[in-house]
Amino acid sequence: MTASQAELLAEVLAEIGARAAAEADRGRVADYIPELAAIDPSQFGLSVVLADGSQHSVGDAEVPFSIQSVSKVFALAIALGRLGDRLWSRVGREPSGLAFNSILQLEHEQGIPRNPFINAGAIVVTDAALAGHAPREYLGELLRFIRAAASDDDIHINDAVARSETETGHRNFALAHYMRSHGNLENAPELTLGAYFHQCAVEMTCTQLARAGRFLMGAPGMPRMVAPGRVRRINALMLTCGHYDGSGDFAYRVGLPGKSGVGGGILVIAPGRASIAVWSPGLNAQGNSKLGTEAVETLARRMGWSVFG
Template structure:
């Protein structure tokens, strides 16, 4: 367990940085136990043996180790941000079109759509994220810029963008996602042309951040919906405290594909994973943790990322706060 702690109850800088250095050393010993996502050709080109980790605390301090400043493709982590935008836009009406239960199936499975009449189990599997993107496509003429605008504000980085080559690679191979979109449209759960929604969805998934930016961008979920002001910008109530709590609950139960139960057991924090190798975790009242390592396990989650988060909660006890 980390010691000492400051008067705020947060760990002292020296002990937290030492813990990150230890985790970095231990995690890198696991290189080679997974493989990069190869079903998206552009992601198959990512150099596998990389590891970065960043922690942002609610007092405004940040800590990094390894490749924490290397940009990577967020992929399914963006489903968290689009869901939050939809929740802000239409509130509880979102639940008329998507559920909030764990799926227990692969993130790109179509099986449940057949038996559940085109209503996806939750907004973090592909089918659910497509419905969320459809909702936002109706609301925004240029969803890609609306999403980037929110993310640039949360990271204080006006240059944040999406990778056009990755977006095209995804769009060219999005056959299963297109099939899901048309199937849901046949059940009346899709308002826009699937082609347009898929364009938006693939650009969304191709958004790039580094670990430090991702930890900062999710701070509102650790801080009662309130984003911390930086560089002279005041704090902002980005999401209500009640909605932040609800989003965290959904991340805990549904944020790691069909490994959500294992993540809850091993790590005990709300998380969102992505096949780009990133994972973001929320420690309510404490801070956020972002980790990136491109080598994935069979369920599409980062091998080193899951290990690093488990080690961090062992060292900090943040899953008991």
Template sequence: MSDLGQLIGEVHAELSVRLGEGQVANYIPELAKVPVERFGIAVATVGGEVFTAGDALEPFSIQSISKLFTLTLALGKVGDGLWSRVGREPSGNRFNSIVQLEYEQGRPRNPFVNAGAIAVTDLILAGYRPKEAIGDIVRFVRFLAGDEAIVIDADVARSERDTGFRNFALAQFMRSFNVITHPADEVLGVYFHHCAIAMNCAQLARAALFLAAKGQNPVTGHSVVSAARARRINSLMMMCGHYDGSGDFAFRVGLPGKSGVGGGIVAVVPGVCTVAVWSPGLDANGNSLIGTAALELLAQRANWSVFE
């Protein structure tokens, strides 16, 4: 696998000339401060090796990538009953659209749009105070990554709370349909905090590795989810992991992946590895522009695809 380290180094060098492209998520003030020129790649293999290039060890706000982990946690807590609250279909609309939510009577289209992730957060909050639920989510992410150093960026969480008016509207609308059952400010307090988890590419690649190994962490041997559930989470990432850019990502990259407006993307190569990329400049759909290009090149050159 030493050639894998060489490959990501080559891809990083090749795309570094494009740094500065895209637009940072300036509607969240703290994210607007992140230099657009940052770019990191990390690969974690099922054999336990980790390869990095560029800014792969610099923490960043994982934003909507956290929805992958909260979905996994909620499925462990309530099982397939979750799907009575949240659908499993691609949205075709912006990640924070309220139009589709109204049309479908408060039931979010999937767990990766904002409304769906807020509904998932409501399920995690059941039986907890908000601080306990936040602690549970952080402990779970640390467990997956095998790293106790992972924390929440309090400044980002505060910035999201202060500007998250549309998310408050989504939550209140869903509560009117009993899709969420806790007060909106409590649910969103937990939601904003888990979106503000800060991780680097190496930590993120390790945290998602169970999805490349049939639900088991291949490094520690811990079972995270069943093989069947891992397949279903991967399929949801393939269909819905990049919002209304999910089809284009599947076409170009051919791997399950989840993006965040902090510029991160994590992708799964079943049976082989996970790849995490970070570059804050976003495309029109809110996905990392350089990060997507990097994953496309890696998939082509390593011959990775789930469509073979």
């Protein structure tokens, strides 16, 4: 990164931070998980790791938040490591065209979820990643993976959030039982969902999450957790499927692979250039962080980071 680019980044981050602080319409905090509904919506943080390893942050970048569906990226990396391409017999690679928790598509396609980033698909991925181990062992591996990726051992699961999801997660139980009825769940729904709810309850700060995303940058000197070909493919899936039924819009506006979570966090990758984590609890109509989406749109445009030229 040249000095002028560093200056530009500093300027853009300052601008983004100021605009986020001033924004009146901050979206709606998810209310279906009681523990998330209580989060203060005024918060906003963003952190960027560049290819030279430097990290640049703004706002509440050190406040831990529930990464929720962003965890699906790490789970996918683990499941692919364990099963390789056999995973794709159980889950597709196409955008869903439906809400994140839709069960309708499963009926059309005989219990095979369309991709690993909608809930049904992520449940199958977790089920596959369990691979005969107890949820506790899998969750241990997941934390080791994330901690190694982030080079930070202070990353944990919030048990209260996990429990909260277990109690209210009837839609996910419906998805799991439905797939089980089609033979596409190896473990008992309770067991797979136990692992899944805990996986979603991992807590990280923006600075931790941006570092954890380095393994997807495809840049020299970054942690290499999976093979380069797999990095490209995970990025491709994030771009086409990472924002539920707002994936096309995110690609159109931001032009970068990303994965959002209902906790308001988004992990965004600028291949070869940057790993970006943004967080703001209020969501837009598609269930993605409103201010977070706007921030990375500005960042990508100003820095010229779109993969589309």
